[in-house]
Amino acid sequence: MPPLLVAAVFGMMAALLTTRLLNRYRLSKYFFYPPVVSLALIIIYTVLIGTFIIGT
């Protein structure tokens, strides 16, 4: 299975958790366009997980 795919799925889950927390504490209202923030979080988490967890 491609490592990037595994990292992407875990990245997606981490981003989902982060967005839930941001909603819970009403911090999401400070973002201009949350869908793009979601996407950015998925990419950041995917790269981090792919580099430091799966990549090692």
Added chain:
Amino acid sequence: MLSAKAKESIKTALAMTIAYSIALSMDWDRPYWAGFAVAMVSLATVGQSMNKAALRMFGTLVGMVVALTFIALFAQERWAFILLLSTYTGFCAYMMSGSRNAYFWHVSAFVCVIICMDGGPHAANAFQTAMLRTQETGLGILVYSLVTIFIWPSRSTTAFNAASADLATTQLQFYRACLGLASGQGGEQEAQQLSAQQVQQKAHFDQLLGAAETDSYEVWELRQPWRRYQQQAAELMHALERWRESFAEVQALDLQHLLPGLDAFGNELDRRLLQIKKMLAGHAPDQLPLVVDLSLDKDAVRGLSHFDSASVVVTRDHMRRLEQLTRSLFESASEISGVSKASASADVPRTSSSALVLDLDRMANVVRFMAIFWMAWLALIYVNDIPGGAGLVSMGAAIGIAIANMPQVPVSKLFMPAATGMLIGAVLYIFVMPTLSSFMGLGLMIFTATFAICYLFAAPQQALGRIFGLVLFITLASISNEQSYNFLSVANTAWMFSLVFLILAITAYIPFSPRPERAFLRLLGRFFRSSEYLMSAMRQDIPPPATRLELWKKTFHAREVATLPAKLGTWAPHVDAKVLSGTTPEQVQALVISVQTLTYRMQHLLEERDSPQAQLLVKALFEEFHAWQLGLQAVLQGLAENPAGAESSALRVRLDSVLERLEEKIKGALNKPAEGQFSDQDAEEFYRLLGAYRGVSEALVDYAGNAGAIDWVPWRQERFA
């Protein structure tokens, strides 16, 4: 004694086991396709199951023919092939959300994708795959049909008779509640409850009529009067609503005095609805409809202001419409009960087709489905060894088309049923299936697992869980004659479903935000934009629509205004009051009702504008009407930009001043012409138009009042969906 849900679960489990046993004994490849057919067509009654089975079979046949045609035409051209396939499935997605045969379009789309994905890479196998899919779907349907007919057959007739009796009773109660409101008695809340109940019961009746036509010869024989009754009951429902919405303007008036025959008229309608109820219960009517008159007391009406006279004329028109409808309903009910034979005018009137009028929400569903389909396809092409392979596209299309047509359902709601189904399937595949050595054991396992899933998810609101549970059990177990066990196949399937959910989550924002409050605001904006367009199209200083494009635009906006309140109603329960502080579900509901009222008033105004008018009076008051129209247009334009942008008290003051000014002008206009120039007919036509304008204005004031009670700030704040 077994419960109904136990019996239904046993029937589905038995059909599933028999379908598998036949497919395996015939050594057919992929016997789980027969299992899928059983899982999908199993419904509460024989009629419902048969209807769904017919739609699945026809959908499979059409999907198969289309897929083979695409493969034959573009076997070597990958992009042309997928472009055409996505266009066809997109068309199915559009048709699915507006059709009575939604399941046909759903099946047609995903069967086409399955055969194309299976046969595309190996074109030689395409025909075999298509035939296999068709024969196994046919097998599943045949087996389930025989099982459901011979074992504990549950016909729709009893439920259908109960549904028709309930609808007739509620319509009678609603009529009585409305009559009470018109005479200043009775509560608005009771009428509101009965109205909601009526809508639900009508939907239930519609659903069961199709099923009862299939599994009851008696209903099939009388299908024409039943279809006519269905249409008339829907018209009565709308007429009662429109009548109820007109009470605000007449509540301060003494209607008994103005309409001397009101009591006799009201009693006659009550009697008719009671007789209809009796006839549907199988009894003969006590008496036939009587001729009743609802004339105005001209002397009493002369003492009213012109606007009050207009309100009385409008209310009387609504009641006359009710009289016509109850008479037609009585005729249909007497034909159904065998009291009278079909009359010459018994054909169901054809409703105008709106197939060519674009529906923006259905287009939005297509855009989302396209995004799902293309994302899955591009992942298949560009990601090496993607879990599921071509199955990712097939499964993405099958689930995606259903999800795209239910934008109110968040993707997260599907996660639990899918995870439960996956767990059951994985446990059986890993721990139970390797220990089995004959069909006796395998059959017992299929029966037990199917029974357990059907029994645990038996309630109608758990249908999604039941379907996901059965589909994932069937997919993960992947039973075949050459059974192999490999943990990787479970892991791959689980990954594939995770990827499908990932794609669904990513595409949730395409083309619009999935947040219910955003969808609500968007629909409100569209509603007022269309209302504003219709209002501008009614202006007398602008020539009426003449070109095809202009006529199409008018039809499009009229359809938008007619359909958007119902769409708002589907989003309203999903608006989360916990997240939106300062908003209660009751406030949202009240807002939807006020939008519905505005629709009725706009439609009334459109009808009055299209009907003959007292031209002399209209011309004499042209400037006043023109100013009123421009004022309404400006308010609607403002609301289109900001649905909370009108203040109720300011609108009320403006409306009162308009009414006062017009009252004076009308008096002057009526005094100018020579006596005898205006007939009573002219005056009534003019009052109808006047009442229609006032109705729209009053509805706008009511809407602004409801909108003003809501705190809109949290609605506009950004939030992750």
